[in-house]
Amino acid sequence: MQTRILVADDNAEIREILRILLTGEGYEVIEAKDGNEVLQLFDSSIDLIILDIMMPNMNGYQTCLKLRETSNVP
Numbered sequence: 001m002q003t004r005i006l007v008a009d010d011n012a013e014i015r016e017i018l019r020i021l022l023t024g025e026g027y028e029v030i031e032a033k034d035g036n037e038v039l040q041l042f043d044s045s046i047d048l049i050i051l052d053i054m055m056p057n058m059n060g061y062q063t064c065l066k067l068r069e070t071s072n073v074p
Helices: 012-024 035-041 060-068
Strands: 004-008 028-032 048-051
Touching: 004 012, 004 035, 012 028, 028 035, 035 060, 048 060
Parallel strands: 004 028, 004 048
Antiparallel strands: none
């Protein structure tokens, strides 16, 4: 089973760079453009979240606090 990484950043270029680098190392990458999308996409199959702090709608801190209510994913 592939390790799944959720990359959250409002900048599409940064998400693309991270996706290219991480998939090249054998990881499966799921992308989110803001905190709301992170919460929609997150489930127990996600092994790691790379979370930008400065995002629209729900910033990275708010998203992390919400995730911590149900998960300790790194």
